[in-house]
Structures are given as C-alpha cells and as structure tokens.
Amino acid sequence: xxxxxxxxxxxxxxxxxxxxxxxxxxxxxxxxxxxxxxxxxxxxxxxxxxxxxxxxxxxxxxxxxxxxxxxxxxxxxxxxxxxxxxxxxxxxxxxxxxxxx
Amino acid sequence: xxxxxxxxxxxxxxxxxxxxxxxxxxxxxxxxxxxxxxxxxxxxxxxxxxxxxxxxxxxxxxxxxxxxxxxxxxxxxxxxxxxxxxxxxxxxxxxxxxxxxxxxxxxxxxxxxxxxxxxxxxxxxxxxxxxxxxxxxxxxxxxxxxxxxxxxxxxxxxxxxxxxxxxxxxxxxxxxxxxxxxxxxxxxxxxxxxxxxxxxxxxxxxxxxxxx
Numbered sequence: 001x002x003x004x005x006x007x008x009x010x011x012x013x014x015x016x017x018x019x020x021x022x023x024x025x026x027x028x029x030x031x032x033x034x035x036x037x038x039x040x041x042x043x044x045x046x047x048x049x050x051x052x053x054x055x056x057x058x059x060x061x062x063x064x065x066x067x068x069x070x071x072x073x074x075x076x077x078x079x080x081x082x083x084x085x086x087x088x089x090x091x092x093x094x095x096x097x098x099x100x101x
Numbered sequence: 102x103x104x105x106x107x108x109x110x111x112x113x114x115x116x117x118x119x120x121x122x123x124x125x126x127x128x129x130x131x132x133x134x135x136x137x138x139x140x141x142x143x144x145x146x147x148x149x150x151x152x153x154x155x156x157x158x159x160x161x162x163x164x165x166x167x168x169x170x171x172x173x174x175x176x177x178x179x180x181x182x183x184x185x186x187x188x189x190x191x192x193x194x195x196x197x198x199x200x201x202x203x204x205x206x207x208x209x210x211x212x213x214x215x216x217x218x219x220x221x222x223x224x225x226x227x228x229x230x231x232x233x234x235x236x237x238x239x240x241x242x243x244x245x246x247x248x249x250x251x252x253x254x255x256x257x258x259x260x261x262x263x264x265x266x267x268x269x270x271x272x273x274x275x276x277x278x279x280x281x282x283x284x285x286x287x288x289x290x291x292x293x294x295x296x297x298x299x300x301x302x303x304x305x306x307x308x309x310x311x312x313x
C-alpha cells in the first residue's frame with residue numbers, strides 16, 4: 001500500500017513536469033465552479049483528479065465550503081450573528097415615520 | 102392594448118389577476134421594521150460584517166421601498182421584494198468600498214498557502230501540509246453554531262478584497278461580470294482573488310473549526 005502510494009507520487013511528479021500541477025489544478029477547480037471551462041481544461045482536471053487524492057479532497061472540500069456558506073448566508077440559519085437591538089429598531093422606525101410625513 | 106382587451110374579456114385572467122393582487126399586496130409600512138427588520142439587518146450584517154453599516158443599509162432599503170411602493174409588482178412576497186432592494190444597496194456599498202480602497206497589486210499568495218506546494222506545484226507529500234481528511238460528517242456539522250462562528254472568524258481574517266470577492270460571488274443574484282465591475286478588477290484578477298479566498302478559507306476552517 002505504501003509502495004503503491006510512493007509509485008503514484010513518483011508518477012505525479014513526472015506528470016507535473018509536462019501537465020498542470022496541483023497548484024494549477026486547484027485554481028482550475030475553483031474557476032470551474034463559477035463558469036464553464038473549455039473541454040480541454042475540464043479533461044485535464046478530471047485526469048489529474050483521478051490520480052491525485054489530495055486534489056480530489058480539495059475539490060470536495062471547496063464544494064462543502066460553498067454549501068456551508070449557503071447556510072451561513074441565510075439569516076434564519078446563521079446562529080453566529082447578532083440580531084437587531086431594540087435601540088436600532090427604534091431608530092429605523094423613527095426614520096421610516098419621518099419620511100412618511 | 103390588445104393584451105388589456107384580452108385580459109378584460111377572459112374571466113379566467115380576471116380571476117387570476119384578482120387572486121394575485123390579493124396575495125401580494127404590501128402591508129402597512131409601519132409594520133415593516135417589526136416584520137422584516139431583524140431579517141434584513143442580519144442579512145446585511147452577514148455580508149458587510151459591520152453593524153453600523155448594516156443598520157444604515159437597512160434604513161436606506163426601507164426608505165427606498167417606502168418611496169417606491171407603487172413599483173411593487175406583486176410577483177414576489179413583501180420580504181423578498183425588500184431583500185431584493187437590500188441586495189442592491191449592499192452591492193453599492195461594496196462598489197464604494199472598492200473605489201476607496203487602494204489597489205494592492207502585490208496580492209501575492211500568502212506564505213502559509215505557498216508553503217503547501219512543492220517546487221513542482223504539487224501538494225507536498227506530507228500529511229501536515231496537504232488538505233486533511235475532514236471525515237464523513239463534516240457536511241452535516243455545517244449547520245451548527247461552531248461552524249458559523251469559525252467561518253465568521255475566517256472571513257474576518259481574509260484580506261478584505263479576497264473576502265469581498267468570495268462574498269459577492271456566493272451571494273445570490275450576482276454574476277461574475279457584475280462582481281468584476283463592482284470590485285473594479287479584471288476578470289483574471291477576479292478569478293485569482295476568488296481562488297485564493299477559497300484556499301485560505303478551506304485551510305482556516307481545517308485549522309480553526311475541525312482543528313486538524
């Protein structure tokens with residue numbers, strides 16, 4: 001198992017000389033989440049990820065990050081942010097009432 | 102003109118219109134703060150990360166909504182209409198910020214990220230530096246308070262431009278071209294900012310949330 005991992009790493013090092021590295025691929029993975037990449041780039045991501053466990057992990061985790069931010073960004077789910085204070089509420093009500101005059 | 106005529110002559114259409122105007126009329130603006138104030142404030146605060154700014158944006162939103170009451174088309178609920186106005190106010194806020202902020206052209210990859218790759222650009226083959234195993238239930242834990250608190254801290258630690266790019270990108274209803282315009286950056290700059298934000302957030306969460 002360890003031997004296999006070493007062989008895989010040796011192969012990755014060889015390929016990094018002629019093909020995009022983890023550093024490049026991680027950037028492409030990120031771009032691919034927000035726009036459609038050309039076929040050639042998509043293929044090079046898939047090929048790399050099929051051989052590289054760490055990039056596979058990276059890809060999974062930044063997708064999780066997006067999902068997690070989705071919860072975080074929802075005012076009804078985010079438990080880490082403050083609510084409107086009574087004073088602020090009063091200020092807003094006054095501003096609205098003033099503008100209605 | 103012809104549309105109005107058809108609408109007037111078709112009973113089904115008249116019924117549909119009556120129903121939709123019933124379900125989508127605006128409530129008395131006096132109730133807005135009580136009904137939606139907290140939601141809007143939290144929505145803004147999560148995105149701009151400053152209570153004073155968030156309150157100002159909510160106030161601008163409520164006043165703009167009050168003045169534009171007639172423009173409420175009834176296609177959405179009152180809350181999503183108000184949230185839509187707030188989104189525009191938030192984007193204007195980021196636009197102002199970007200104009201004031203001096204552009205730092207040497208936004209290099211921070212050393213703690215650069216150090217994760219070897220000279221060939223491969224993740225260093227060392228369990229200490231590559232992305233760690235987050236375990237199977239990391240996704241499920243993301244709805245918990247600990248995750249929210251950690252993500253908030255991690256966003257605060259990001260260089261502001263990185264955080265803004267990420268925030269705007271993940272915020273609903275903003276496409277990449279629009280964000281580039283708001284931040285005043287080129288497309289290639291934008292993709293780099295976004296990539297680095299994700300890299301830093303991933304690493305920060307690994308260390309401060311999962312403590313791996």
